[in-house]
Amino acid sequence: MTATLPPASAWPAHLYAHWYIACRSKDLGARRPLACEILDQPLVLFRNGQGKAAALLDRCAHRNIPLSAGWLKQGELQCRYHGWRFNAEGRCSAIPGLCSGSSDQPARRVPAFAVCEQQGFVWVYAAANTSPNHEPMVFPESDNPHYQQLNWSFSGPSTVEDVAENFLDGTHTHFVHPGLLRNDNRRGQITARVTRSADRTEAYYPNDQTLDGWMYRILTGGLKEINVTARFIMPSVLQQEYTSNRPDYHFYYTVGLTPHNAGRITGHVCMSFCAGRWTPLFKLVSSPLFRIGIAQDLGILRMHSAHLQRFERPQYAYSELDLLRPHIDHLRQGLPAQPFEREVTLNL
Numbered sequence: 001m002t003a004t005l006p007p008a009s010a011w012p013a014h015l016y017a018h019w020y021i022a023c024r025s026k027d028l029g030a031r032r033p034l035a036c037e038i039l040d041q042p043l044v045l046f047r048n049g050q051g052k053a054a055a056l057l058d059r060c061a062h063r064n065i066p067l068s069a070g071w072l073k074q075g076e077l078q079c080r081y082h083g084w085r086f087n088a089e090g091r092c093s094a095i096p097g098l099c100s101g102s103s104d105q106p107a108r109r110v111p112a113f114a115v116c117e118q119q120g121f122v123w124v125y126a127a128a129n130t131s132p133n134h135e136p137m138v139f140p141e142s143d144n145p146h147y148q149q150l151n152w153s154f155s156g157p158s159t160v161e162d163v164a165e166n167f168l169d170g171t172h173t174h175f176v177h178p179g180l181l182r183n184d185n186r187r188g189q190i191t192a193r194v195t196r197s198a199d200r201t202e203a204y205y206p207n208d209q210t211l212d213g214w215m216y217r218i219l220t221g222g223l224k225e226i227n228v229t230a231r232f233i234m235p236s237v238l239q240q241e242y243t244s245n246r247p248d249y250h251f252y253y254t255v256g257l258t259p260h261n262a263g264r265i266t267g268h269v270c271m272s273f274c275a276g277r278w279t280p281l282f283k284l285v286s287s288p289l290f291r292i293g294i295a296q297d298l299g300i301l302r303m304h305s306a307h308l309q310r311f312e313r314p315q316y317a318y319s320e321l322d323l324l325r326p327h328i329d330h331l332r333q334g335l336p337a338q339p340f341e342r343e344v345t346l347n348l
Ligand code: FES
Pocket: 060, 061, 062, 063, 064, 065, 079, 080, 081, 082, 083, 084
């Protein structure tokens, strides 16, 4: 008998060939394992004897007890039922009481996942026993001392597609964030360029004069021209990038989403902001504003998710203003990677 993964879930197979944030580095200590779920796979994270992060399927090879309920012994995981021990590669390194023969046999191995720790996050490659052929995403300017950083995380009952659309779409801002981001009675016409390539889709809003709410006014104060890019990067990275005619102004708002299962998601937010002499004020001024904005978005996403439970399946209609959602769905469903480019004029 050999170790196997859990039964195939409803996730398309290509979504497993990606990195996802399993946890923040600071949440993974050296003394206790940590349970995490990615794409319906229960995982256990821990640090080996050298402090290096490791990830295994959270299922003891013996009787399938969760290894995350066990203990760390000299950088290895010990199951709390009969005490089998597993190293960072998932090999069974000890069976207490076994007098002869090696504890390590193929059938006693636990599937292991590639791990990469960078920029304060532990990333896990979601396909077990696989060597990834690419690295995890790097949060842009997150380590640049000329930028100010603002980081936080959130969790909620939603999907990658719904959170991505909410984060990247301008048309809800008049109603979910009235006054804060935009106003329904003060719209302006703008032409956006929508593109899609093999791994991303984005909407570029050149010289966006519709950013009229007081949060934008504070964050872009005194700037004549703001160019906004709303970007989705496979499998689950969301990004807004703001540039200006003033070369020292640059703002990245990036979210790495981790889909735990069909109904729960975590987002890790990294903001990097540079605005010349105003840079040091960024955290102070923007933190309470973003807190209000994210609470408004999470409120509507919770309502959305709860209401969808009352129907057999979502039944969505679309308009020309749904700039990115069809392309996000296209990428997430693994449809053929034909490039796409189109301009759309909207009253934002
Ligand atoms: S179930 Fe893990 S050692 Fe028996």
